[in-house]
Amino acid sequence: MENGASTKWRFEGNKDYNYNSNTNTKTAATLTVRALLNTLLDNLNQNDTRPVIPLGHGDPSAFPCFRTTSVAVDAIVDAVRSAYYNSYSPTVGILPARRAIADYLNRHLPYKLSPDDVYLTLGCTQAIEVIVSVLARPGANILLPRPGFPYYEAHAKHSHLEVRHFDLLPEKGWEVDLDAVEALADENTLALVIINPGNPCGNVYSYQHLQKIAETARKLGIMVIADEVYAHVSFGNNPFVPMGVFGSIAPVFTLGSISKRWIVPGWRLGWIVTSDPNGIFQKLGIVDSIKDSLNISSDPATFIQGAVPQILENTKEDFFSKTLDILRETADICYDRIKEIPCITCPNKPDGSMFLMVKLKTSLLEDISDDMEFALKLSKEESVIVLPGIAVGMKNWLRVTFAIEPTALEDGLGRIKAFYNRHAKKQ
Structure with a gap:
């Protein structure tokens, strides 16, 4: 008997489905990523002349080093x-x-x-x-x-x-x-x-x-x-x-x-x-x-x-290889620089995709109570956008993308380190 042939699969006997294509319906989860990122962008200090560093949304297409073939x-x-x-x-x-x-x-x-x-x-x-x-x-x-x-x-x-x-x-x-x-x-x-x-x-x-x-x-x-x-x-x-x-x-x-x-x-x-x-x-x-x-x-x-x-x-293999080489480089940068920022820790070096998760240690910060407050103040003070972990089901974590140009990533992580130094709890 083939694998799975004797298993009673749970969908059996129910061939109806509930389909609703009303994409305008707002739910908490659909608002989480887009609305939170938009909130952070709306929170930027308009007097800050530095470029915004987008570490919250995984879209590398805006950067010349990541252009399609x-x-x-x-x-x-x-x-x-x-x-x-x-x-x-x-x-x-x-x-x-x-x-x-x-x-x-x-x-x-x-x-x-x-x-x-x-x-x-x-x-x-x-x-x-x-x-x-x-x-x-x-x-x-x-x-x-x-x-x-x-x-x-x-x-x-x-x-x-x-x-x-x-x-x-x-x-x-x-x-x-x-x-x-x-x-x-x-x-x-x-x-x-x-x-x-x-x-x-x-x-x-x-x-x-x-x-x-x-x-x-x-x-x-x-x-x-x-x-x-x-x-x-x-x-x-x-x-x-x-x-x-x-x-x-x-x-x-x-x-x-x-x-x-x-x-x-x-x-x-x-x-x-x-x-x-x-x-x-x-x-x-x-x-x-x-x-x-x-x-x-x-x-x-x-x-x-x-x-x-x-x-x-x-599509030639060299296109994929070039993209992976850049992502490997930026993943290394991200993982290594995070080690220099005491209030965030990354449990694992990423092996793929374009993201990593970092745990936020609010106990090391003077006036920041959770991941949302961290992201809001970071956007206001440093023009750096990260996604609060609550958006992906993990309170007091942050999602960070490394799918951006390497020098911009270095700049953004340097700003996060400066942000930590400014908000670090006094010993």
Whole structure:
């Protein structure tokens, strides 16, 4: 019997879904990152003539050293000039793009995806919205990592899907606390989410840990939602391993995009991939639910879809290597300079993505009580933006991005050190 064939998967018998595309609905979690960063920007001292150092939001595209490859630019131009992509797109995405994404992912899988396993979305944010909405039903719950990416919680709440948080363990490289996962799960648990490489922690999970996650999911009869937006953005000791490798153990939704690896977050091209060689998603009606939800939502721009095959097939390895070299350098700068600032500590050197988490020691500060107050005063006094940890579920932590130009990063960390010296509790 194939792995997973005898497991009773929790979605069985429920082929309805609760989908609501009203993106104007405000929830606490959707406001957290964007609204907090906007609050910090609004808090800047307008008389400070120094450049603002953006350490709160992971968008390196503004910096010349992180520009996308000319292959991607040429692909967009060719797609527009061809006039082949001026029509409406099929709701699941155009076939050449879906085929190219399947082929791209197949390079690292032990089985073959087909274009029918790929669904194009308006960035990974829409992929999250669709998957969460498809799974939602009365009484159901989903397991989310803490710290994590708050849009999962936002869309879960919007779809009336209960959220339960399991901790990531900083002392173990931010691995999933699998004992906590087992303790949290019950007969109404449908799926657990992992983010690898990690946002906000900069972790990259080993093959062995991912296999344990898959085996735990199979034991519990739940699915895995693998957020791989930062796929292959790994530069430490652990190489990136796609969760889809373990799709024969437990069915996997793989969420991805071209945003981070190609440094084009504004292009808004993402995907949902069903990594499920045992066909469990099809049997449970989940595939039909994904198609139904995409039928009532917006599509990625057709000319960007048209450019995908050329982007995926023709980008040279030296472009990726250059990006990883810069991120490795800036990660080292960030990790080393943080050691010089007593009020913040980083438990692990990042191995991937574009972020790290630092613990804030408020006991060393004279007039700062928590992470939000720290971020507000830092923006006002030093024109440096960091994300309060409360936005990602970790009070009195901070998320810091190192995906900026190295000299700007040095400047920003120097300002944080000066800020600490000014606010340090007197001995």
